[in-house]
Amino acid sequence: MNRQTTASTCCYCGVGCGVLIEHDGERILGVSGDPAHPANLGKLCSKGSTLQLTGDLAARALYPELRLGKGLARSRTDWDSALDHAASVFASTLAEHGPDSVAFYISGQLLTEDYYSFNKLARALVGTNNIDSNSRLCMSSAVVGYKRSLGADAPPCSYEDLESSDCVMIVGSNMAYAHPVLFRRLEEAKAHRPEMKVIVIDPRRTDTCDLADLHLAILPGTDVALFHGILYLLLWEGWIDRDFIEAHTEGLAELKELVRDYTPQVVSQLCAIDVEQLQQCAHWIGTSPSFLSLWCMGLNQSTAGSAKNSALINLHLATGQIGRPGAGPFSLTGQPNAMGGRETGSLSNLLPGHREAANAEHRAEVAAYWGVDQLPENTGLPAVELFEQVRNGTIKALWIACTNPAQSMPDQNAVRAALQACPFVVLQEAFRTTETAGFADLLLPAASWGEKEGTVTNSERRISHVRRAVAAPGEARPDWAITVDFAQRLEKLLRPGQPSLFAFDAPAQLFDEYKQLTRGRDLDLSGISHALIDRLGPQQWPFPAGASEGTPRLYTDGGFPTASGRARFIADPYCAAKEQRDGDFPLTLITGRLRDQWHGMSRTGTAAQLFGHVSEAVLSLHPDDLQQHGLQPGELVSLKSRRGAVIVAVGGDDSVRPGQAFLPMHWGDRFLKGGVNRITQPAFDPLSKQPELKHTGVRLDPVDLPWTFFALIEGNVQHHFETLRPLCEAFSYASLSLTGRERPALLIRAANAAAPDVQVLRDIDRCLGLDEGPVLAYDDPRRAIGKRVRIDNGRITAIRLAGETLAQHWLQDLWLQGRVDEPLRRWLLAPLSAPPGNASAATSGNKTLCNCKNVSQDAVCAGIRRGLDLQGLKQTLGCGTQCGSCVPEIKRLLAATAQPVAVTS
Ligand SMILES: Nc1nc2c(c(=O)[nH]1)N[C@H]1C(S)=C(S)[C@@H](COP(=O)(O)OP(=O)(O)OC[C@H]3O[C@@H](n4cnc5c(=O)[nH]c(N)nc54)[C@H](O)[C@@H]3O)O[C@H]1N2
Ligand SMILES: Nc1nc2c(c(=O)[nH]1)N[C@H]1C(S)=C(S)[C@@H](COP(=O)(O)OP(=O)(O)OC[C@H]3O[C@@H](n4cnc5c(=O)[nH]c(N)nc54)[C@H](O)[C@@H]3O)O[C@H]1N2
Ligand code: SF4
Ligand SMILES: [Mo]
Numbered sequence: 050m051n052r053q054t055t056a057s058t059c060c061y062c063g064v065g066c067g068v069l070i071e072h073d074g075e076r077i078l079g080v081s082g083d084p085a086h087p088a089n090l091g092k093l094c095s096k097g098s099t100l101q102l103t104g105d106l107a108a109r110a111l112y113p114e115l116r117l118g119k120g121l122a123r124s125r126t127d128w129d130s131a132l133d134h135a136a137s138v139f140a141s142t143l144a145e146h147g148p149d150s151v152a153f154y155i156s157g158q159l160l161t162e163d164y165y166s167f168n169k170l171a172r173a174l175v176g177t178n179n180i181d182s183n184s185r186l187c188m189s190s191a192v193v194g195y196k197r198s199l200g201a202d203a204p205p206c207s208y209e210d211l212e213s214s215d216c217v218m219i220v221g222s223n224m225a226y227a228h229p230v231l232f233r234r235l236e237e238a239k240a241h242r243p244e245m246k247v248i249v250i251d252p253r254r255t256d257t258c259d260l261a262d263l264h265l266a267i268l269p270g271t272d273v274a275l276f277h278g279i280l281y282l283l284l285w286e287g288w289i290d291r292d293f294i295e296a297h298t299e300g301l302a303e304l305k306e307l308v309r310d311y312t313p314q315v316v317s318q319l320c321a322i323d324v325e326q327l328q329q330c331a332h333w334i335g336t337s338p339s340f341l342s343l344w345c346m347g348l349n350q351s352t353a354g355s356a357k358n359s360a361l362i363n364l365h366l367a368t369g370q371i372g373r374p375g376a377g378p379f380s381l382t383g384q385p386n387a388m389g390g391r392e393t394g395s396l397s398n399l400l401p402g403h404r405e406a407a408n409a410e411h412r413a414e415v416a417a418y419w420g421v422d423q424l425p426e427n428t429g430l431p432a433v434e435l436f437e438q439v440r441n442g443t444i445k446a447l448w449i450a451c452t453n454p455a456q457s458m459p460d461q462n463a464v465r466a467a468l469q470a471c472p473f474v475v476l477q478e479a480f481r482t483t484e485t486a487g488f489a490d491l492l493l494p495a496a497s498w499g500e501k502e503g504t505v506t507n508s509e510r511r512i513s514h515v516r517r518a519v520a521a522p523g524e525a526r527p528d529w530a531i532t533v534d535f536a537q538r539l540e541k542l543l544r545p546g547q548p549s550l551f552a553f554d555a556p557a558q559l560f561d562e563y564k565q566l567t568r569g570r571d572l573d574l575s576g577i578s579h580a581l582i583d584r585l586g587p588q589q590w591p592f593p594a595g596a597s598e599g600t601p602r603l604y605t606d607g608g609f610p611t612a613s614g615r616a617r618f619i620a621d622p623y624c625a626a627k628e629q630r631d632g633d634f635p636l637t638l639i640t641g642r643l644r645d646q647w648h649g650m651s652r653t654g655t656a657a658q659l660f661g662h663v664s665e666a667v668l669s670l671h672p673d674d675l676q677q678h679g680l681q682p683g684e685l686v687s688l689k690s691r692r693g694a695v696i697v698a699v700g701g702d703d704s705v706r707p708g709q710a711f712l713p714m715h716w717g718d719r720f721l722k723g724g725v726n727r728i729t730q731p732a733f734d735p736l737s738k739q740p741e742l743k744h745t746g747v748r749l750d751p752v753d754l755p756w757t758f759f760a761l762i763e764g765n766v767q768h769h770f771e772t773l774r775p776l777c778e779a780f781s782y783a784s785l786s787l788t789g790r791e792r793p794a795l796l797i798r799a800a801n802a803a804a805p806d807v808q809v810l811r812d813i814d815r816c817l818g819l820d821e822g823p824v825l826a827y828d829d830p831r832r833a834i835g836k837r838v839r840i841d842n843g844r845i846t847a848i849r850l851a852g853e854t855l856a857q858h859w860l861q862d863l864w865l866q867g868r869v870d871e872p873l874r875r876w877l878l879a880p881l882s883a884p885p886g887n888a889s890a891a892t893s894g895n896k897t898l899c900n901c902k903n904v905s906q907d908a909v910c911a912g913i914r915r916g917l918d919l920q921g922l923k924q925t926l927g928c929g930t931q932c933g934s935c936v937p938e939i940k941r942l943l944a945a946t947a948q949p950v951a952v953t954s
Contacts, residue, residue: 194358221347
């Protein structure tokens with residue numbers, strides 16, 4: 050076997066780590082961190098280091114599929130037929146209804162070259178600004194924040210600033226989970242310089258708080274009040290940089306007027322924090338030699354997202370903490386190429402090269418460069434409104450690429466109605482398993498990570514070359530190639546006989562054309578090419594033609610790209626969130642990320658190992674709230690908002706405050722019937738149009754679902770998922786997940802008011818292989834109880850318990866152990882929560898803390914009881930020695946066990 054290594058980048062978060070892909074030209078065999086990449090210097094987190102385990106071929110889209118009429122099934126077709134058909138539908142829709150009757154909804158996980166081809170397609174050829182991306186759900190408030198306050202959409206900092214800062218404030222970001230390698234860098238910095246202050250502002254006590262000297266658990270949505278309250282104290286104490294303000298800013302007088310009302314007493318009440326905490330926070334910000342802020346979705350995903358961003362940047366302008374090492378407002382980007390999307394103009398209101406679609410001069414510049422008469426003037430639609438227009442029939446053809454809106458958009462009932470109603474939905478996807486795939490009339494298989502080439506820009510403006518290691522499976526093609534091929538066919542219909550706008554054969558050509566649109570602009574990257582990155586390594590823009598190196602830090606001379614050259618203080622008042630909790634919906638639901646899962650889990654959800662840390666969907670509630678609702682952990686409730694309800698199991702978790710609840714964003718309808726975003730609200734920020742995905746008013750209604758169901762089937766997990774998930778529609782509650790490390794299995798827990806039709810169980814049994822062969826069975830039809838266990842060669846390979854599921858946990862353990870002792874067999878189908886004579890409780894609830902070294906929480910706790918400290922645990926168990934993602938949690942367990950009794954007031 051010819052083992053080779055290809056340097057590329059990780060396809061997950063905006064840290065943009067370099068990876069070395071080990072492969073044999075056909076299959077990816079392993080992944081390690083690239084020591085030469087400046088973002089990660091060889092490190093990877095639990096997601097990056099398991100990339101080779103993900104992306105089960107059985108889940109991939111392998112060939113184009115076309116549906117010839119609503120209600121019919123899709124069938125396989127070839128690329129020519131698929132793209133000709135798409136071009137003819139688009140051309141006829143455009144002819145009949147005009148350019149704004151079609152739309153493109155794309156993604157921050159596309160490469161810059163993919164992005165550019167889509168932009169040119171939409172704006173130059175189709176003639177619409179209806180091109181938006183999932184960055185609308187993610188970064189658009191940061192875009193507005195930077196532009197309003199500083200004049201351009203450019204994070205001014207570098208990762209090195211994390212290491213050199215004296216005071217780091219992490220706001221609305223759970224870096225420990227969402228940007229783990231940067232968090233590792235911060236951990237190391239703080240270990241070297243313990244005097245560095247770390248402040249975390251998050252309603253929840255997350256793993257990120259492990260590093261905090263101060264955690265402000267503010268009430269959700271009150272950040273603007275907090276920032277104004279901090280500014281009040283900075284002004285009052287004179288902790289401001291008058292020279293900087295004088296020389297480089299404008300608008301402080303108006304802001305001063307506003308913040309007069311944000312006294313410590315008022316703010317501490319609005320945010321529900323102590324005045325002392327507020328003062329401590331302002332003191333550190335105001336007196337530290339350097340101050341850096343890092344933020345993410347806790348600020349952006351809000352109806353006040355733009356105001357939150359600017360109110361935070363105000364603090365940097367007031368203290369002159371920008372343009373210097375260790376200082377600055379540093380927005381962490383979510384997706385690997387959300388930055389590239391912003392650069393290439395992939396939000397409906399933008400144009401390539403940080404231009405505005407609403408600016409006639411900008412339109413004329415781009416039109417001239419592209420060689421078209423004009424670009425569209427009509428305002429394009431941002432994501433939420435775009436789907437509204439699909440639903441009301443204004444948009445008749447929708448092209449979706451590299452995103453899964455039927456999982457990730459808020460208010461799913463409305464989004465799904467839109468997808469259902471749309472006459473023609475095209476989906477360019479790497480995995481055919483997603484929620485959105487079910488709505489596609491045309492499914493186009495896309496090459497994915499490791500199989501495609503291009504560039505991405507990470508959070509610190511650094512452009513890396515994403516390289517292809519292996520061939521894409523089946524007939525899948527790279528996104529740019531699909532888009533360009535479609536565009537070429539469409540232009541033959543729309544502008545016959547004219548020279549092609551899409552004469553591209555390789556991603557490097559797209560990059561070279563695109564980069565000239567940045568020339569002379571704030572992000573000028575005209576000096577970068579694929580070849581240059583290969584020679585010099587990943588580079589930070591601006592990097593103008595002729596430059597020999599990139600730019601680590603912006604605004605070092607105090608000049609800003611605004612009309613006056615000055616940065617602007619923004620005086621937005623604090624507005625309470627649109628949907629506060631109230632009498633009818635007394636809890637605030639917060640959504641966010643898990644350590645080892647990625648978004649809708651099309652990729653991470655194929656690796657059983659990644660379910661080790663959190664195995665199933667659980668709604669976290671403060672133990673007091675659990676008690677108040679009379680709920681036990683594991684019990685089911687109906688989680689209800691104004692838009693819909695989802696049935697989910699609850700769990701006690703004192704990292705959320707009373708009155709709040711937390712549900713991970715990952716559980717879409719595939720994994721949890723209904724899915725989390727059936728609950729969330731479509732309300733959005735007035736400027737950034739970013740929806741409020743973080744908070745929803747909810748209530749918990751009791752459910753009466755006495756008929757329970759449990760199934761486990763080993764092997765072929767994707768196939769079993771595909772056949773069994775539709776059958777779970779028969780149940781009110783259904784949660785699916787994977788389990789097992791070396792021998793993956795699909796796990797289903799479900800519940801219903803009464804037994805479903807017997808045919809459903811028969812169908813399920815057929816899928817589980819429990820309808821024949823070496824199967825132990827027990828049936829009590831009178832009580833609607835039926836159980837089956839399949840034993841092949843002395844090992845359990847499938848389990849189905851219906852109507853009574855007491856034995857589910859120990860049976861799962863028995864399956865995991867891979868043996869069934871003869872005396873145990875007679876008990877397998879008994880209504881027992883533990884096998885007789887076996888005192889030890891089931892361990893299947895035991896989570897894997899360390900995914901790299903497969904170390905369970907129980908093993909860590911046992912080690913702690915033996916007196917081991919962090920070093921000892923690392924040495925004896927190996928946990929935390931590889932990617933380090935589990936270290937904050939281990940430290941928390943150590944801290945918890947240090948106190949013999951947990952005292953609660
Ligand atoms: N493991 C993992 N990592 C990821 C991703 C993933 O899916 N999985 N996705 C990537 C993407 S696209 C993104 S955008 C980033 C997101 O990265 P983050 O934004 O860090 O992650 P979230 O968990 O969505 O939200 C962060 C925190 O905001 C807090 N929060 C909620 N409301 C408020 C509020 O009103 N104020 C404040 N101050 N905080 C609040 C939540 O409690 C949560 O802990 O992660 C990236 N990295
Ligand atoms: N409740 C709630 N909802 C949220 C959030 C939240 O915090 N709470 N966060 C929001 C945020 S910040 C984001 S960024 C979104 C993310 O939401 P989505 O964009 O829907 O997330 P993904 O599941 O990553 O979708 C990417 C899709 O692209 C596919 N894919 C992977 N590689 C390729 C490729 O190379 N080409 C193509 N064509 N397809 C590929 C994957 O299989 C996957 O289905 O979710 C948003 N939704
Ligand atoms: S931090 Fe983890 S997920 Fe993010 S780029 Fe690095 S390895 Fe990938
Ligand atoms: Mo995101």
